[in-house]
Amino acid sequence: MSRLIVISNRVSAPTEKQPAAQGGLAVALTAALREAKGVWFGWSGETGETGELKFETYDGVTSATIDLPEQDVDEYYNGYANRTLWPLFHYRLGLTEFERDFQGGYERVNRVFGAVIGPHIEPDDLIWVHDYHMIPLGWVLRQQGLTNRLGFFLHIPWPPTRLLTALPEHRRLVEALFAYDVVGFQTQEWLNTFHDYVTNEMGGTLGDDGAITVGGRTIRAIACPIGIDAQEFIASASSDQAKETHHRMIESSIGRSLIVGVDRLDYSKGLEERFNGYQRYLETRPDAQSNVYMLQIAPPSRDAVQSYRDIRTTLDALSGRINGAFAHIDWVPLRYVNQGFPRDVLAGVYRSARIGLVTPLRDGMNLVAKEYVAAQDPEDPGVLILSRFAGASEQLESALMVNPYSPDDIADAIATALAMSREERIARWRPMLENIVEQDVIWWRKRFTTALMQE
Numbered sequence: 304m305s306r307l308i309v310i311s312n313r314v315s316a317p318t319e320k321q322p323a324a325q326g327g328l329a330v331a332l333t334a335a336l337r338e339a340k341g342v343w344f345g346w347s348g349e350t351g352e353t354g355e356l357k358f359e360t361y362d363g364v365t366s367a368t369i370d371l372p373e374q375d376v377d378e379y380y381n382g383y384a385n386r387t388l389w390p391l392f393h394y395r396l397g398l399t400e401f402e403r404d405f406q407g408g409y410e411r412v413n414r415v416f417g418a419v420i421g422p423h424i425e426p427d428d429l430i431w432v433h434d435y436h437m438i439p440l441g442w443v444l445r446q447q448g449l450t451n452r453l454g455f456f457l458h459i460p461w462p463p464t465r466l467l468t469a470l471p472e473h474r475r476l477v478e479a480l481f482a483y484d485v486v487g488f489q490t491q492e493w494l495n496t497f498h499d500y501v502t503n504e505m506g507g508t509l510g511d512d513g514a515i516t517v518g519g520r521t522i523r524a525i526a527c528p529i530g531i532d533a534q535e536f537i538a539s540a541s542s543d544q545a546k547e548t549h550h551r552m553i554e555s556s557i558g559r560s561l562i563v564g565v566d567r568l569d570y571s572k573g574l575e576e577r578f579n580g581y582q583r584y585l586e587t588r589p590d591a592q593s594n595v596y597m598l599q600i601a602p603p604s605r606d607a608v609q610s611y612r613d614i615r616t617t618l619d620a621l622s623g624r625i626n627g628a629f630a631h632i633d634w635v636p637l638r639y640v641n642q643g644f645p646r647d648v649l650a651g652v653y654r655s656a657r658i659g660l661v662t663p664l665r666d667g668m669n670l671v672a673k674e675y676v677a678a679q680d681p682e683d684p685g686v687l688i689l690s691r692f693a694g695a696s697e698q699l700e701s702a703l704m705v706n707p708y709s710p711d712d713i714a715d716a717i718a719t720a721l722a723m724s725r726e727e728r729i730a731r732w733r734p735m736l737e738n739i740v741e742q743d744v745i746w747w748r749k750r751f752t753t754a755l756m757q758e
């Protein structure tokens with residue numbers, strides 16, 4: 304059996320400091336690494352001289368990290384990854400910054416990763432690189448003469464060709480992907496847009512079984528939607544902590560239905576538009592005030608980036624305005640919380656909510672939508688309102704689909720969800736749950752690694 308090598312910007316294998324793997328991806332990859340005696344490489348999250356890789360084996364899983372100098376963090380992580388690729392790949396050209404220094408830093412850090420990781424790779428290792436921070440890494444490793452099977456998975460959307468060509472070095476970036484053997488996308492839609500680029504910009508041809516040939520080099524590109532640790536999350540929703548959370552939510556709701564949103568504080572998640580949609584609901588339905596309240600959990604992220612500080616300021620003001628305009632002495636329409644909670648508490652919150660409001664403007668997949676569905680009571684499930692622009696909409700077809708840009712659409716969907724009969728709620732929920740259980744995170748991992756092992 305080959306070893307599995309996972310490489311991503313941040314490592315979420317368990318360590319002495321953080322003993323439990325956090326989240327589905329970490330759980331699935333950790334399990335695979337334990338089985339395959341592999342190593343998870345990445346950035347430590349610390350700034351400092353790069354130095355040697357720091358290895359740590361904890362609970363049967365080895366992680367290996369390096370620090371990065373401040374300039375590298377600024378140009379590679381806060382720069383090219385989060386000010387250039389992230390906004391561009393989420394269709395936000397207006398927020399995208401085009402700086403040569405960022406691109407230079409990005410390529411430099413990828414070369415550094417290649418240089419420190421390369422010597423630790425053995426000939427039979429399967430190598431799986433994750434996400435937009437590391438696109439050129441496969442190419443860097445090939446330059447060192449590596450002939451291993453190399454796979455890449457993109458967690459975020461693949462942008463339309465016309466958008467991508469706004470990036471001065473678009474061609475170089477895509478060519479780097481051809482160093483891999485298998486490239487995975489979250490959805491058929493992102494795979495199609497990738498095909499469009501390859502055929503129209505590179506003169507590539509598409510073959511059977513995901514094969515794409517450009518200039519004599521053939522790779523395989525597949526749609527491979529990520530899932531959640533479904534069984535574990537279902538169990539989490541019945542844990543003591545989830546039950547206690549559920550009771551607290553019921554007690555504080557005074558008979559009103561809960562609408563819940565859980566998102567990293569990120570402009571791609573459509574929080575401003577969601578708040579506007581909720582406000583439209585409150586304005587246009589006179590009985591609203593006696594029947595709903597909304598909880599938005601939004602732990603801040605990437606606050607070194609100005610656009611993230613801006614969206615935070617906007618949401619502070621907007622949530623204040625909504626509460627100022629609509630609150631009563633005994634009712635606050637919007638509880639807006641900028642902190643994270645343990646997974647069991649989240650599961651309890653999801654289960655208490657009549658509506659899961661998941662309205663990103665663009666999202667590679669969106670795992671919150673899947674977690675919300677998994678946490679529901681089978682006898683009395685809530686309704687998932689889902690953006691048609693989330694990757695998850697390809698699989699969760701029986702959600703109430705909305706256009707996240709339209710406040711009226713969101714307001715109407717809230718009204719529809721609140722009025723929905725139990726029969727209809729069950730009929731919509733069941734196929735979604737089946738999909739989530741069947742195509743869980745282990746399914747995803749196996750689907751990708753199986754494709755990677757096929758010569």
Ligand code: GDG
Binds near residue numbers: 327642671
């Ligand atoms: C990227 C892509 C793709 C959130 N608040 C808390 C908390 N969370 C957890 C959620 C969920 C995860 O964070 C967020 O995952 P998403 O999929 O929603 O979004 P991104 O962070 O943008 O992830 C995305 C994903 O990669 C995987 O491929 O689906 O499209 O953008 O699991 O539950 N977890 C805890 N407390 C919180 O307060 N414990």
